[in-house]
Amino acid sequence: MxxxxxxxxxxxxxxxxxxxxxxxxxxxxxxxxxxxxxxxxxxxxxxxxxxxxxxxxxxxxxxxxxxxxxxxxxxxxxxxxxxxxxxxxxxxxxxxxxxxxxxxxxxxxxxxxxxxxxxxxxxxxxxxxxxxxxxxxxxxxxxxxxxxxxxxxxxxxxxxxxxxxxxxxxxDPYSPVPPQRAPVREPAPQDETDLDGALFVRQLRAAGHIEVGAAKREFFNAELLAREIRDKRVPGEVAALSEADGVVHGIWEARFNAMAFVEDPRLPGLHADVMREIRESGAFPAQLRAGPVHRCGLMHRVVEDRRAGWVRHWRDVA
The missing domain is CATH 3.40.1350 (Trna Endonuclease; Chain: A, domain 1)
Structure with a gap:
């Protein structure tokens, strides 16, 4: 051109x-x-x-x-x-x-x-x-x-x-040629075992979740994506990761505040509602190359960073 x-x-x-x-x-x-x-x-x-x-x-x-x-x-x-x-x-x-x-x-x-x-x-x-x-x-x-x-x-x-x-x-650079999504990888058995004591898993357990294998997979893939972006240091991708972090945190905060007066301290349905909105949201930057698994994993990263949780007393769990 x-x-x-x-x-x-x-x-x-x-x-x-x-x-x-x-x-x-x-x-x-x-x-x-x-x-x-x-x-x-x-x-x-x-x-x-x-x-x-x-x-x-x-x-x-x-x-x-x-x-x-x-x-x-x-x-x-x-x-x-x-x-x-x-x-x-x-x-x-x-x-x-x-x-x-x-x-x-x-x-x-x-x-x-x-x-x-x-x-x-x-x-x-x-x-x-x-x-x-x-x-x-x-x-x-x-x-x-x-x-x-x-x-x-x-x-x-x-x-x-x-x-x-x-x-x-x-x-249109944002429409006909979208960036290829990052691949979804399966964590090794040892990686899953190592995540048993992770804060995001303990937060899920506190909310009454029995099965957490999918959450571990989501977190594992989001960590790989974030590590790759940090290592490459491409400014646009770094900014996209930061923006996506703000998106998932904002979705959680809005849902959490809407359920703040629910009697059950485990806030049933909070996790499902947040993850559904994250999967369906069109607010994620395309340059991040994040699919639904990575997006949900970004939410678990926010929990792991002690900035969110799935029960009313999530700060005590953290």
């Missing part, structure tokens, strides 16, 4: 559009091609409501996205995920795609009025010169209008109000 494009996007109040996001979403280059084509289909449907994708079965007639009727005049968009630049090595694929679209129209009895190549990058100078010459020659020979939608053309379309949903779905 160019510095100019990034500055324009930031100035408009939108997150920068980086077409490498397709590789992050899909996990590989082959998947990125399909993801980029899906984005184009959504983008074109937003601009031209009649535009539709054509599935290859077994061939796609040289059509990725179509506007018009296959009984008359059509416009065809060809998606090519060339990355990070369109270079000499791409020229053969471009020629083949155009020829395929021209031949399919002749075979199946419709007219190809316009052919548009869509790429998420820019051409280098040599390829740009080749494109200009090839385009002019093939337009004269076929009478078909040929266009290029490169990265800047696509960005200008994606920032239009009618296309905001496409931009958010594919390029």
């Amino acid at each position: 160019t510095a100019t494009a990034a500055a324009t996007s930031l100035a408009s109040g939108e997150p920068p559009i980086n077409f490498a996001a397709h590789q992050l979403r899909a996990g590989n280059l082959a998947g990125a091609r399909d993801d980029f084509e899906q984005m184009l289909a959504m983008l074109l449907a937003a601009i031209y409501p009649g535009a539709r994708a054509i599935t290859a079965n077994p061939g796609d007639w040289g059509i990725d996205i179509l506007l018009g009727e296959l009984s008359g005049l059509v416009v065809v968009w060809q998606s090519k995920y060339f990355w990070p630049a369109v270079t000499r090595s791409s020229q053969g694929q471009i020629r083949e795609s155009f020829d395929s679209a021209v031949n399919a129209a002749a075979r199946h009895g419709y007219r190809l009025g316009q052919w548009i190549l869509c790429v998420p990058a820019s051409m280098d100078a040599q390829t740009a010169q080749w494109w200009d010459n090839w385009r002019a020659r093939r337009q004269r020979e076929t009478g078909i209008t040929i266009e290029l939608w490169h990265e800047n053309v696509l960005r200008n379309l994606l920032v239009k109000p009618d296309c905001a949903h496409v931009r958010r779905h594919f390029y």
Whole structure:
């Protein structure tokens, strides 16, 4: 992504559009091609409501996205995920795609009025010169209008109000490409035994809990996550851990205060209510990579730190 494009996007109040996001979403280059084509289909449907994708079965007639009727005049968009630049090595694929679209129209009895190549990058100078010459020659020979939608053309379309949903779905850094959750690990038998005397376990016992194996697993995984974050010292992750600590503590405090006048000092239901809200809360920062097990474990860490408990007299237990 160019510095100019990034500055324009930031100035408009939108997150920068980086077409490498397709590789992050899909996990590989082959998947990125399909993801980029899906984005184009959504983008074109937003601009031209009649535009539709054509599935290859077994061939796609040289059509990725179509506007018009296959009984008359059509416009065809060809998606090519060339990355990070369109270079000499791409020229053969471009020629083949155009020829395929021209031949399919002749075979199946419709007219190809316009052919548009869509790429998420820019051409280098040599390829740009080749494109200009090839385009002019093939337009004269076929009478078909040929266009290029490169990265800047696509960005200008994606920032239009009618296309905001496409931009958010594919390029919002907080939505289409969420950080991968931290793995959940099983504690060794010795680790579970070592946790028998932990304060968070004693607090659960004081509240009448008989089974605490799941709580130990949650605490164990939250400790691993917190230790990894402390060791790596990535500022964003450190801040996310601190924020998540505040979230779980705040949830507990609100629930505890709401039950402060319950007659039973063991406050039945407090633990279940707090953990349910923690699992379902959308307030946790995505950069933490914490799933439900880690989130609940963060609550046990707060208890272990003597800042919360599951009975009215939790401070005495601590």
